[in-house]
Amino acid sequence: MRIFFYNPxxxxxxxxxxxxxxxxxxxxxxxxxxxxxxxxxxxxHVLMKGCGTETATRID
Incomplete structure (x- = not known):
């Protein structure tokens, strides 16, 4: 997904x-x-980058 941001x-x-x-x-x-x-x-120019992990379990 790409999201474009604009200044005020x-x-x-x-x-x-x-x-x-x-x-x-x-x-x-x-x-x-x-x-x-x-x-x-x-x-x-890359200003910031990062990564992460996630796990999930359905709650009844």
């Missing part, structure tokens, strides 16, 4: 790119995944 004066501020990969567990009530993100300036 209307000029282009940055592009934020988010990517998620989700894998369903051995049953349909759990999943695990990874997420990565990047924030880039208008000239393409």
């Amino acid at each position: 004066d209307g000029t282009f501020g940055s592009v934020r790119t988010i990517s998620r990969q989700i894998e369903i567990g051995s049953d349909p009530d759990t999943f695990a995944g990874t997420i990565t993100f990047q924030v880039a300036a208008p000239d393409g």
Whole structure:
């Protein structure tokens, strides 16, 4: 997913790119995944990037 951000004066501020990969567990009530993100300036220079993991279990 790419999200475009603009400054209050209307000029282009940055592009934020988010990517998620989700894998369903051995049953349909759990999943695990990874997420990565990047924030880039208008000239393409990477300002920030990061990653993380997630797990979930359905609550009845």
